[in-house]
Amino acid sequence: MEAKPIQRPYLITAFILSLLALGSSFYLTYLHLEMMKQGSGFEAFCDINSTFNCSNVLASSYSRLGPFPISGFALAFYLYLSFSLFWSFNTPSQTRNLLIPPLLLCLANLGVSLAMAWISYHYLGNWCLFCSSLYVLSFLIYFSLKKGVSMPFKKIFSEFFNSHWLKSYVSLILIHALVLGGVWFLEKDYAQAKSSQEKSSLSPQNKKDSEENTEKDIKTKAIEYVQELLTEEPKTIPIEGRPIRGNKDAKIVVAEFSDFECPYCKKAAVELKKLLKPYEKEVSFVFFNYPLDQACHPSLSKRLHVQACNAAYYAHCAKEQGKFWEYHDTLFTEKEHFSEEVFKKVAKEVNLDSSKLESCVASEETKKAILEDLQLGINLKIRGTPTVFVNGYQVRPWFVPEVWETLIPGLQ
Template sequence: MEATPTSPERKAGWKLWAGMLVFGLAGLGVAIELTVLHVRVHLDPAFRSFCAINETVNCDTVAQSPYSVFLGVPVSVWGILGYLAMSGVAIAAFLLKRRGRDVLAGMMLALTGFSVGMSLVLGGISTFKLKCFCLLCMFTYGINLVLLVLSLLEARRWGVAASLQAAVDFVAGEWKRVLPVGIFGSVAVVALLAFYPAYWATPAHADVDLSTGVDALGDPWIGAKEPKLTIIEYSDYQCPHCRRGHEEMRALLAKHPDDVRLVHRNYPLDEACNPKIKSAFHPYACEYAKLSVCAGEQGKFWEANDYLFENGKQESPITPAALVKAIKADPGKLEACMKSSAAQSRVDANIQEGIRRGIQGTPSFQVGDKVYPGRLPPEVIDSFLSPAK
């Protein structure tokens, strides 16, 4: 038998639904902000969000991870759909009289329970896989938990099991009324899967034909033959911040192809070859550095460089075969180079030069004798490229 709330309970119910609407809309706002952040992180190399605080708390790093996309659509976009659904149920509660709100309570409880489950999954990925946290994401986890508590309190007014059963019975018994909503939702999901642009799979730098070469120390360069500004980057292919730096530098080269030269030096944060690293950190970085050197022996360093930055943060290691296929290199020559001592010696020389220059982390950029950790300040670039007054 369905419980009948008293007048004070009905007033409390309105407050619960008002709270669910407020938090649902708040979650919607945060999900939209996360979607904008995701787009800008991938398309604007110079973009840094307000919550890119450090190595551990960094929304940009999380947004760049493969876990930020599910079934070809950003997780934040799925969140927008979820919050729209929850807000819609809350609005429906205000439009209906008492009858039918037990059904809505069951629906809301199911939606919020699912959202909290997803929060646990995503939080676990941040903790154990990425070892990096997104403040905005964590805010949505808190919103989801509050929504679950509010929906649970509302469901208890009708009986938790009874409200869930009422929702199931409504869908089964009123399928003709539910069908249009289901079709609309299905069409929206299919449209997302089919047409959402995969902008994260496209390098942010422009595809510009640039000169390349090797400097006096044997390090590869790209850009101007007679540069006004030479930038030496110390980088690690497993470092997400290095990937951002890579995109920013390539965008700078595309904008100033006749004025800027970029020199690459490997500085893998991997204890296997870097004596400054005392514990496991980037376990494949030394091998990736060797792969880039060996690709360079075939005149394909910058193709390998782009590929390694694009794929270096993936969970499974990049194999020589995968690189060969991607850059159309000679597999026999690459294998022989990887087994030779010359490739490791080249990487070691880069590391020792980095240590001599006082490199503490990646990316770091050297202009002249000065090293800039993290990011090259725009004013330094402007000082070389701005017309003389």
């Protein structure tokens, strides 16, 4: 079957749709950066309800591929596609050769969109409106581009190496390098901006005048924060049966409520260990499981961190074999998406007894133990993870070293 003439209206449609997709992916990348800057309290305007919630989707581990957000890859791809279509309009004699490589990539992109839609439905139970728009646009773009190129599949594949595939894919790689590199640098800037904001807002009420905050140094503000904190009524937090690191007989007890699938908890696992290192003889550090998912959390009605409950079960069972902290540290450094296979792999790395582990994970006693931690957190009105208490006082700026330098001596 011979190729039909180029259908220019379809190509114009594909170009307009690719610009819309470019806009959606740009906004998703912006949301990702804002979430990184503002933390777990961030809310997007597309957070409509428990089902349609951009923030929940972007906070999940499925929103990243390696060190980069998925939206960054989408931004780079649709920038490449828009550029390719625009370039083809200016070289009518080469339109088909220029568009065969992007057409095949659009087919692959359609497959990726279907996979991401399946993850949203099956694993997350949440939908992001802008992500969903990209799923729909990927189909419409592929359909329009295929109609515009007007070639049967056999002809497309046979003509591939006669097309401008090398130049096209080199430009694809360069655009991805530039876009992802830019996103990476922005992430670093946003992380630094967040750190600066957090250090300049130490007041428990967070109502301090911004000019006054800039005039005082961090040490002075830390002293004021701790003085005000110690006037509050401390909460009672039972620690019996929980994993403890440091001096078990210490007068000062640091309690962390954490979720293994929470990206902020992953950072806290590293930072808290560093911050408490100078005080390991004066402090006992206690870990409480607080997985944020409806599979085990009695107050949640939606999926959020879909493997968090299972991670908590495995960590609890590692504690039963006397290896909680080895499992804790290894699991928080795990780069793969969490799954039963990953949990078992980590268990093998820390030399847990596999038969005891399996029976423990499946036991009602384990589920009851995690539920006790969850119920305690609910009673303490914990709204997110990580949440840190010191002798019953909730310390919000736990990431500021000067707070610990003031608080620990003040409690001794």
